[in-house]
Amino acid sequence: MYSTAARAYFNTKVTTTSQEEIVVMLYEAAIKFLEQAKVMIEEKDYQEKGNSISKALDIIAELDGSLNTEKGGEVAQNLHAMYMFCQSRLLMANLKMDIAIIDEVIQMLKSVGSAFAEVIKKQKGNG
Structure with a gap:
């Protein structure tokens, strides 16, 4: 019963969220998975570390695949x-179980993700 309600909530959330807000959510999810990967490295749970990094890689690939290079020009490039x-x-x-490299990618994703969030906030303020 709970899972059905949770799925309904999630479906509603996704269908009522703008594309720009979904991009921000994807950045946040990738960061969350990378933070989990760091914990898994520290706990020596290498399978879960790999799973978390794979999920972050999938999100980054999705973000990359959604770029419109015609409209986006230099920014998209x-x-x-x-x-x-990042990938x-x-x-x-x-491969190296290197938390510092993960932190490097997290910082890049946070910077770009917060820039997207700021643009959305400004657009809503002017809308």
Whole structure:
């Protein structure tokens, strides 16, 4: 019963959320999975570390795949380059069990995610 209610809430949340807000939610989710991966490295739970990094990689791939390079121009190209960099760094972090590399990617995602959130806030203020 609870899972049905939770699913209904989630479906409503997703269908009533703007594309821009979903992008921010994706950044937040990727960061959450990377924070979990750091904990898993410390706890030496390497399977769950790998799962968490894989989830973050999937989100980054989704963000990259959603870029509109025609409309986005240089910004989209820069985001694509950043996503590729983040993916390669996370693959290295996964192999080396390197929390510092994960932190590096988290900081990049936080910076861009907060910039997106700021743009949304300004758009809503002017709407």
